[in-house]
Amino acid sequence: MIVAGVMSGTSADGIDVAFISIESPQHKTGKGNVRYSPPVGQEYPTHIDFLGHAQFSYPANVRRMVLASMNSAKASVADLARLNFLLGELYADAVLAGQKKLRLRCDLIGCHGQTLYHQGTAARFLGRQFAVTWQTGEGAAVAARTGIPVISDFRPADMAAGGKGAPLVPYLDYLLYRDARVGRIALNIGGIANLTAIPANASIREVFAFDTGPGNMVMDALAEQLFGQSYDKGGEIAASGRVDEDVLGRFIRHGFFREKPPKTAGREEFGRECVRKFLHEFTHPSKGAKAGAASARGHDAIATATALTARSIQYAIRRFVLPKANFSEIIVSGGGTRNPTLMAWLANEMRELGITLHLSDEFGIPSEAKEAVAFAVLGFETWNRRPSNVPTATGAKRAAVLGKVSYP
Numbered sequence: 001m002i003v004a005g006v007m008s009g010t011s012a013d014g015i016d017v018a019f020i021s022i023e024s025p026q027h028k029t030g031k032g033n034v035r036y037s038p039p040v041g042q043e044y045p046t047h048i049d050f051l052g053h054a055q056f057s058y059p060a061n062v063r064r065m066v067l068a069s070m071n072s073a074k075a076s077v078a079d080l081a082r083l084n085f086l087l088g089e090l091y092a093d094a095v096l097a098g099q100k101k102l103r104l105r106c107d108l109i110g111c112h113g114q115t116l117y118h119q120g121t122a123a124r125f126l127g128r129q130f131a132v133t134w135q136t137g138e139g140a141a142v143a144a145r146t147g148i149p150v151i152s153d154f155r156p157a158d159m160a161a162g163g164k165g166a167p168l169v170p171y172l173d174y175l176l177y178r179d180a181r182v183g184r185i186a187l188n189i190g191g192i193a194n195l196t197a198i199p200a201n202a203s204i205r206e207v208f209a210f211d212t213g214p215g216n217m218v219m220d221a222l223a224e225q226l227f228g229q230s231y232d233k234g235g236e237i238a239a240s241g242r243v244d245e246d247v248l249g250r251f252i253r254h255g256f257f258r259e260k261p262p263k264t265a266g267r268e269e270f271g272r273e274c275v276r277k278f279l280h281e282f283t284h285p286s287k288g289a290k291a292g293a294a295s296a297r298g299h300d301a302i303a304t305a306t307a308l309t310a311r312s313i314q315y316a317i318r319r320f321v322l323p324k325a326n327f328s329e330i331i332v333s334g335g336g337t338r339n340p341t342l343m344a345w346l347a348n349e350m351r352e353l354g355i356t357l358h359l360s361d362e363f364g365i366p367s368e369a370k371e372a373v374a375f376a377v378l379g380f381e382t383w384n385r386r387p388s389n390v391p392t393a394t395g396a397k398r399a400a401v402l403g404k405v406s407y408p
Contacts, residue, residue, distance in 0.1 A: 002051070002104060004148075005376025006091050006111040008137070010191030010266060011216050011335065012066045013230065014057040015091060017098040018372035019106060021049040022380050044175060045380065053369035054098040062086065069116050069136075070267050080116075080136070087114055088141030095146050110379020110403070111152040112371075113137035118155075120164030120264035133165045139406035151379035151403040158389040163396030166264040170196040170209040170393040171381075172374040176363060178202060183327035185317065185355070188371060189215040189336025192265050193313055196393065199325035208324070209393035210261035212316035213254070214270040215336050218305045221275040226298040232306070235341025241303030247281045248304050248311060257312055261320055262395040278305060306342050314349035322353065333360035333370035378402055 001023070007016045022045050058066065065083055069075045091111055099105060113135030122131045139152030155165035173186035173196035186196040193215035197208050216231065223229045223237060232238055256269050282301040321327060330350055336342055337359055347357045360370050381388035387399035 001108060001380065002106040003108045003110060003376040003380050004095050004098065004106040005372040005374065005379065006094060006109060006142075007372040007375055008087070008112065008114040009335070009371065010115055011220055011231075012058065012063055012070075012114065012191070013220075013335075014055060014063075015094045016053065016055050016369060016372040017094045018053040018369040018376055019051040019098060019102055019104060020373055020376050021047075021051060022377065023047045024384060045377065048175070048373075048377070050365055050369075050373065051104060052098075052102045053366060053372060054094065054101055055368065056090075056094045056097070058090070062090070066114055066116075070271065084136045084138050085141055087136055088138035089145065091137055092142045092145035095142070095148070106148060108379055108383055109142060109146065109148050109150045110154075110375040110377070110382075111137060111139055111142055111150055112154060112375045113139075113152055115266065117268075118165065118264060118266045119268065120159075120166060131159050131164065133159060139404065143406040143408040147408045149383070149408065150406040151382045152406065153404045154375065154378055154382075154402040157400045157402045158394050158396050161389070161391075161396040161398050161400045163389060163391065163394030163400075164262055164264045165394065167194045167196070167209050167211065167393055168378060168389060168402070169194070169371060169374040170207055170390040171388045172370070172377050173209070174198055174202075174204050174207050174390065175377070176365070177331060182329055183325050185321060185327050185330040186360075187212075187313065187330055187332045187334075189309070189332065189334040189342070190371065191215055191217040191220070191267075192270070193309060193334075193336070195313070195316065195321070197321045197324070197327065199327075204390060205392060207390055207392055208261060209390065210263050210316070210320070211265040213257055213265055213312040214274075214305075214309055215334065216309075216339070217267070217270050218275055218278060218308065219302055219339075219342075221272075222278060222298075222302050222305055225275070225279065226301065232302055232339065232341075235306065235339040237299055238303040238306040238339075238341045241299030241301070243307040244281075244300055244304045247278075248307055250281075251278070251308050252311055252315060257315055262393060306339070307345060309336070309342060310345040310349050313346060314353065317350075317355070318353060328355060329358060330355050331358045331360050331363060333365070333367040335368060337367040
């Protein structure tokens with residue numbers, strides 16, 4: 001079966017579409033470039049062949065609307081409803097364009113949607129206490145436009161089972177990176193950074209995962225506000241700045257970093273309010289800080305935000321991962337891999353822990369495509385009525401079949 005995975009991350013910069021050929025245990029396997037050995041006695045896909053991927057940026061006005069709809073008391077119900085169907089149209093466009101580019105036709109689509117709000121911890125509302133999430137992008141519109149069944153809205157089923165609804169990529173991480181002798185950490189750096197820890201020779205019940213904190217989110221927001229750029233291209237701004245260790249020290253004491261897993265993060269923790277505080281630190285430096293031109297302080301702000309991402313990942317691994325098992329490799333994917341400055345600083349942080357850094361490209365999945373591949377795999381599992389959350393990662397009380405089906 002050929003499955004398309006569609007992903008829009010918390011950076012809200014656009015749409016990633018990945019195409020895979022995937023087979024169930026009862027089907028004959030062919031030759032492909034991504035292989036793994038599923039655990040004996042369990043129903044897992046036995047073969048994944050990565051076919052290709054495509055990326056599509058949101059139009060500028062759409063990105064503005066998406067960002068305005070996050071954590072905003074001003075978003076109107078009408079605009080949110082319109083955005084839901086508009087994103088469905090854009091996702092359909094992306095799948096159709098991807099099929100044309102790769103000259104193939106897929107049988108199924110797994111579409112994550114665009115997260116507008118995620119509250120992974122239960123809170124009281126009108127007399128009841130519960131966790132909530134919202135991924136927008138109408139699956140029925142995608143199915144109608146493409147003529148292909150769509151699995152969408154993956155997170156609520158895990159939350160209904162008592163989980164935090166995230167992270168969900170650990171299922172793919174386990175399939176791809178499980179090894180009998182090597183303990184591996186799979187790290188994805190999108191808007192938020194998250195990791196999956198897979199001890200050597202682990203069963204899926206021994207895998208654990210959580211969000212470590214900001215990935216590109218704070219860096220991107222600062223680049224846009226200070227330099228009018230949607231992101232720090234090539235990490236050049238950060239490379240020309242100086243990390244303010246005092247500011248970095250204050251931010252690394254953010255309460256989220258000290259919380260024990262399972263835990264999730266989003267714009268609620270590292271969005272506008274966090275960026276506002278970051279800007280204040282560099283616009284109104286604390287007593288004793290070195291003075292400098294506004295432009296230099298801007299470079300320093302982005303350098304410090306970049307260091308915060310690398311340092312918070314190191315902190316999470318040192319405090320919550322290494323005490324549980326031995327790990328010698330970290331496999332990184334996501335948009336953050338395109339930032340050489342971030343990757344160099346992260347490699348230094350990992351070296352201090354005795355961990356070697358690799359990219360997911362070395363294992364057959366391009367770094368920028370892995371999350372889209374994950375939702376193709378999750379869609380395939382739902383189509384086959386198999387659970388694909390990892391309760392030890394999300395905190396769910398049980399395994400759950402994820403997502404909702406839209407037929408063309």
